[in-house]
Amino acid sequence: MATLTNRIREYRAHWKYTQEQLANLVGVRRETILHIEHNRFAPSLTLAFKIARAFNAGVEDIFIWGQD
Secondary structure, eight states: OEEEEEOHHHHHHHHTOOHHHHHHHHTSOHHHHHHHHTTSSOOOHHHHHHHHHHTTOOHHHHEEEEEO
């Protein structure tokens, strides 16, 4: 089964963003960022692009599609 993981926490640390700051940048609530970071929620394609853009990175740099 394929899984979607992410490197949001790592990128946030590098950019020194809190979950709240990132959420404000991409137009969602802090809890949404929390759930995405913990792989409880897969973002829409639009949100994934907004998150990547906030870090000046590609979607494939932030989100990793893998096989179990």
